[in-house]
Amino acid sequence: MTEYTLIETDICVIGAGSGGLSVAAAAAAFGVPTVLIERGEMGGDCLNVGCVPSKALIAAARTAHEMRHGAARFGIANVEPQIDFPAVMAHVKGVIASIAPHDGVPRYTAMGVKVIKADARFADADTVEAGTHRIKARRFVIATGSRPAVPPIDGLEGVPYLTNETLFDLTELPDHLLVLGGGPIGIEMAQAFRRLGSRVSVLEASQAMGAADREMAELALASLRADGVDIFEGAAVSSVSGAGGNITVTIGEGEDARRITGSHLLVATGRKLNTDTLALDAANIAHDKKGIEIDSGLRSTTNKRVYAVGDVSGGPAFTHTAGYQAGLVMRPLLFRIPAKMDASIQPAVTYCDPPLAQIGLTEKQAREKHGKIDIRRFALAENDRARAERKTEGHVKMVIAGGKIVGVHIFGDAADEMIGLWCLAVQKGMKPSDVTGYVPPYPTRGEIGKRAATDYYSAMARRPAVRRIIAFLRRFG
Ligand SMILES: Cc1cc2nc3c(=O)[nH]c(=O)nc-3n(C[C@H](O)[C@H](O)[C@H](O)COP(=O)(O)OP(=O)(O)OC[C@H]3O[C@@H](n4cnc5c(N)ncnc54)[C@H](O)[C@@H]3O)c2cc1C
Numbered sequence: 001m002t003e004y005t006l007i008e009t010d011i012c013v014i015g016a017g018s019g020g021l022s023v024a025a026a027a028a029a030f031g032v033p034t035v036l037i038e039r040g041e042m043g044g045d046c047l048n049v050g051c052v053p054s055k056a057l058i059a060a061a062r063t064a065h066e067m068r069h070g071a072a073r074f075g076i077a078n079v080e081p082q083i084d085f086p087a088v089m090a091h092v093k094g095v096i097a098s099i100a101p102h103d104g105v106p107r108y109t110a111m112g113v114k115v116i117k118a119d120a121r122f123a124d125a126d127t128v129e130a131g132t133h134r135i136k137a138r139r140f141v142i143a144t145g146s147r148p149a150v151p152p153i154d155g156l157e158g159v160p161y162l163t164n165e166t167l168f169d170l171t172e173l174p175d176h177l178l179v180l181g182g183g184p185i186g187i188e189m190a191q192a193f194r195r196l197g198s199r200v201s202v203l204e205a206s207q208a209m210g211a212a213d214r215e216m217a218e219l220a221l222a223s224l225r226a227d228g229v230d231i232f233e234g235a236a237v238s239s240v241s242g243a244g245g246n247i248t249v250t251i252g253e254g255e256d257a258r259r260i261t262g263s264h265l266l267v268a269t270g271r272k273l274n275t276d277t278l279a280l281d282a283a284n285i286a287h288d289k290k291g292i293e294i295d296s297g298l299r300s301t302t303n304k305r306v307y308a309v310g311d312v313s314g315g316p317a318f319t320h321t322a323g324y325q326a327g328l329v330m331r332p333l334l335f336r337i338p339a340k341m342d343a344s345i346q347p348a349v350t351y352c353d354p355p356l357a358q359i360g361l362t363e364k365q366a367r368e369k370h371g372k373i374d375i376r377r378f379a380l381a382e383n384d385r386a387r388a389e390r391k392t393e394g395h396v397k398m399v400i401a402g403g404k405i406v407g408v409h410i411f412g413d414a415a416d417e418m419i420g421l422w423c424l425a426v427q428k429g430m431k432p433s434d435v436t437g438y439v440p441p442y443p444t445r446g447e448i449g450k451r452a453a454t455d456y457y458s459a460m461a462r463r464p465a466v467r468r469i470i471a472f473l474r475r476f477g
């Protein structure tokens with residue numbers, strides 16, 4: 001029998017990833033007694049096996065690409081980079097290590113948070129057990145994240161496949177990386193490994209980058225193909241066989257079946273929510289295969305003490321969404337003010353190079369929702385800064401409905417940085433006229449958004465009625 005130490009607290013947070021850390025830090029900042037429970041690494045997926053290592057690897061791969069192809073346009077010779085893969089991975093680990101103290105136990109303890117390193121599970125409606133602790137709390141925030149969902153493909157369990165949890169521990173560059181899934185993980189990692197020297201084949205059951213605006217996704221996929229990534233869409237993998245270094249995937253069945261053999265296999269086919277070991281039934285927290293049943297304020301529909309934030313809430317699976325949700329639940333947790341999640345204001349960026357960034361509705365979604373819409377585009381090829389730096393690939397696409405900006409999609413260098421302004425525009429329901437008057441610095445790529453918005457009104461300049469008014473006003477000197 002476990003001898004438990006009882007802790008009574010105000011807020012108990014389960015999971016110290018992007019969502020849980022933000023809740024704990026905010027609660028501590030208001031001086032509210034808070035317990036934070038983490039069974040693995042502080043920082044969760046984003047820091048250890050997600051955003052941070054993937055972006056660090058992408059940065060190395062981009063440098064290799066620039067050395068190979070990026071210099072000659074300036075009159076400087078391109079060179080074939082010498083890639084020391086273990087050193088690249090040491091860089092990735094170094095970046096994680098540099099950020100880790102920010103999410104670490106000492107920093108949170110110093111903030112006043114009681115951190116418990118153990119696996120948490122509910123004992124009853126207001127008690128959680130973690131290691132040798134029993135924690136009774138007024139409110140619980142479940143922030144347990146997600147893990148790779150591995151599809152039930154014949155033979156897959158018998159081969160040594162990689163996921164995002166093991167990919168960044170590779171010590172040798174894969175000779176030929178097979179990537180199952182053309183979502184953000186698959187696409188980002190496919191391009192990075194290709195640029196570091198692997199042959200890469202992406203096998204996507206449906207449409208690669210399926211959540212993006214189609215026109216923009218096609219541009220991004222074309223740029224991956226130009227890098228030499230093989231992308232197979234509509235590729236339903238029926239079986240996997242082989243062993244480490246020699247793995248064969250079979251696409252389709254019967255006489256039409258096609259086989260591709262690679263050295264390594266990365267499974268990036270979506271996520272499974274981490275709820276199965278929480279003993280949710282013991283706390284009367286309704287849940288199903290899709291996760292915890294929560295209302296629009298992220299609160300359990302059956303146990304009002306409990307909230308869910310981050311991936312486990314079943315909403316968009318992004319670190320910025322986890323942070324947004326953490327901010328949202330602080331209102332009811334601390335001030336008893338109701339909060340409402342708005343999934344429509346969550347941006348999505350695929351950090352391929354150039355990146356693809358989006359906020360709001362795709363063209364298809366906008367047509368379905370609003371019927372009549374306007375589309376405005378402005379090409380980076382028309383932008384002076386992009387010309388000066390000879391990075392003119394891509395454009396901004398603005399989706400306007402009912403006179404308001406309802407979606408913005410940018411493919412091109414620095415799209416990930418440029419999208420910020422448009423997140424605000426969509427969130428605030430701005431009209432194109434709201435952004436035609438602001439002054440972006442010249443020469444920056446940021447000017448393209450304003451140019452697309454200005455273009456919306458260019459038809460007005462050609463209207464006879466407008467010209468007649470101008471002519472009339474000229475008479476007054
Ligand atoms: C390869 C990859 C790249 C990504 N890139 C980006 C990106 O560029 N931008 C972006 O916005 N998002 C990105 N994401 C998504 C992002 O990582 C997640 O959305 C984010 O980490 C979710 O935060 P979270 O707090 O919900 O979960 P997590 O960060 O996963 O944290 C959950 C924590 O809960 C702990 N836990 C689980 N169960 C228990 C339990 N029973 N008891 C105690 N502790 C428990 C886990 O150990 C974990 O530490 C990426 C994801 C992956 C996999």
Ligand SMILES: NC(=O)c1ccc[n+]([C@@H]2O[C@H](COP(=O)([O-])OP(=O)(O)OC[C@H]3O[C@@H](n4cnc5c(N)ncnc54)[C@H](O)[C@@H]3O)[C@@H](O)[C@H]2O)c1
Binds near residue numbers: 181183186316351
């Ligand atoms: N840049 C970012 O913000 C970023 C980067 C990586 C991951 N993430 C987050 O992590 C989540 C998970 O990423 P992901 O790429 O694993 O998932 P995903 O669900 O976004 O994409 C998975 C892809 O795999 C395909 N697929 C599913 N089963 C398959 C099968 N059996 N064979 C072949 N293809 C199959 C799907 O059609 C889909 O296109 C994302 O939803 C995203 O929110 C974000």
